[in-house]
Amino acid sequence: MDARLILVVDEEAAVRESLADVLSLDGHEVDGAGDAESALLLLDQRHYDLVVSDIRMPKLDGPALLDALVERFGDALPRVVFLTRVAFDPHYGSFLTNVRVPVLTTPFKPARVLELVGPLFES
Numbered sequence: 001m002d003a004r005l006i007l008v009v010d011e012e013a014a015v016r017e018s019l020a021d022v023l024s025l026d027g028h029e030v031d032g033a034g035d036a037e038s039a040l041l042l043l044d045q046r047h048y049d050l051v052v053s054d055i056r057m058p059k060l061d062g063p064a065l066l067d068a069l070v071e072r073f074g075d076a077l078p079r080v081v082f083l084t085r086v087a088f089d090p091h092y093g094s095f096l097t098n099v100r101v102p103v104l105t106t107p108f109k110p111a112r113v114l115e116l117v118g119p120l121f122e123s
Contacts, residue, residue: 003027004049009039022110036060048078055082
C-alpha cells in the first residue's frame with residue numbers, strides 16, 4: 001500500500017500519539033490536532049488522504065467538522081473515520097448511521113486500526 005497523509009484529531013494527546021504510532025509504523029505520514037479548529041487550519045495547508053477524528057469535541061464536534069470539510073472540499077473530501085469511546089453513542093448514533101463513515105471505538109487495538117484504514121485506500 002502506498003503511504004498516505006493522515007490527520008488525527010483528538011483532544012487527548014495519548015490517543016493522537018497512539019494512532020500516529022500505529023499509522024506511521026504502517027508507512028503513513030501522520031499529523032495531529034487537538035481540536036477541530038486546529039485541524040481545519042492544517043487542512044488549509046496540506047491535502048490529507050484521511051481524517052481520523054473524535055466525534056465528541058468541544059466547540060466543533062465531529063458532525064460540525066464533517067460539515068466544514070464538505071463545505072471546503074466538496075467532492076474532493078478526504079476520507080473520514082470517527083473515533084468514539086462507546087460502541088453506541090445515543091447522542092451521535094443516528095448521525096453515524098446516516099453518514100455511513102467508519103467508526104473506531106477507543107481504546108483500540110493496532111490491528112483493528114490497520115484493518116479499518118487499509119481498505120479505505122484500496123480502489
